[in-house]
Amino acid sequence: MKQSGLAKKQYWDDVYGALSDTNGADWSPRGYEERVLGHELDRVLRHFRPASALEVGCGDSPWLPYLAREYRLEIAGIDYSERGCELARHRLRQSSTRGTVYCRDLFTLSPEETGTFDLVYSLGVVEHFADLNNVLSRLLRFVRPGGVLFTSVPNLRSLHGLGMWLYQPEVLKKHRVVTRDELAQTYQRLGLSGIRTGHAGLASVGIVSRGVQPRFRRLDGLVAPLAQGANILFQMIMKRLPITGGLPWLAPFIVASGVKNDPGVPASQENVRRGRDGS
Template identity: 30%
Template sequence: MDNLLTDRSFWVNYWERKTGLSVRIPANYLFHEQLSAIIKGQSVKTAIELGGFPGYYAVFLKKYFSLDVTLLDYFVHPPVTRGLLEANALKEEDIHIIETDLFSYVPEQQFDLVLSCGLIEHFKDTADIINRHIAFVKPGGTLFITLPNFRALNGWLQKSFDRENYDKHNIGCMDPRLLERICREAGLTVVQSRYFGHFSLWLEDEQQKPAGLRLFKKALWLVGKVFTKIFPFNSRQLSPYIILEARKP
């Protein structure tokens, strides 16, 4: 499909080379404050995580908020999801799993909360992928999307030292104003669309990178952490993420 910056074989290879996926999800998992505020403020009962294999956020929402949770992805490896559920004292039936192509699947139900974390940036047509999210949102429900900010220093690191990974991302979609405009044009009320996080750096498969690069990355990370500890702020230049929250009328 021309809209894709990745394909199924990319994700099969990506997940098959990962180890230690069955981890215990903590209560202070990334974006926990934002999700908690949505769930409590909007009386959320049902949620779906799109493109979320192995299902970390689905597990988080079930484990700490007891929501009726669904995970949808076009690659799901059952042993990994089972291991993740067991690591978090959950049963297989605690999470509904749909393995399908988001571009051919017609939603059979809508949800109070629709979220994806690190999905939309892998597609060329940002409006199209966001509107596919919106199709899952109930009237009155919430859309919550997060994505990396590769327009920040972290993006420079990726572009300079892992160009193959960098090129799997649509850098153009990493713009809060663009995301806000797409949602408004779709009839949603935008609650927030902004850069998030003071500073962070990462590299895919970091332990396989040359020692010199790992040391350089660590030095940058330490300098950035110290600086943003003294001067904490969200910005395009340093924030590692973008978050979008919008409501459907």
């Protein structure tokens, strides 16, 4: 992630600095929000069957060892927070997973340094940049021709965005509100084919980060336990309801995937060969 983004490097250093080392040896998507993202990633992985994947914004990522284990992927990650990279490497070591974590600014790391990847994915990164086209074009440079770019952003034009505005407006300022149409149009502008976009997840209680720059700090001691209790109840309910799709005003995530066309193959042929039209 770039220093000139809406969320500066110090913000991420502080976020990761508050975390302790976590044993990632047996992590899997168990919480509802994680299962929703896991479902969307699984859809892409099973359809395109990539051999390698790069996670952009991989600080403290449990997804790297999980994807390597479950899908036998060659994995790598990029983040510019030293503490975030340290935590990501710790998870790889704990799970005895081979992978590379590049502790570099996304905009200073050249594709030649990392090779090219069948799948490049980000889970809550591009919304921290004012220029969506610029950051997605940078991610696309790491995708090999015929490979896939997968993007997930929080759905902030929803009740979740309202909750963030009420509870933590300073955190909201570090986000760009990205809509499904805007994400699809940017993918199209960048020349991807087989584009698929959608709202993911029924709802979420945990997407608004408790305790992070709350508007009313004195009330946080009351709000945080109530939110934690509500989240526990929500997770218990959603375990019994395998719902991954959602309504635009309620879904916690917006996702998009698309194929980077091979320069030697016309875009129309690439659409037929590799993907489906977005819905």
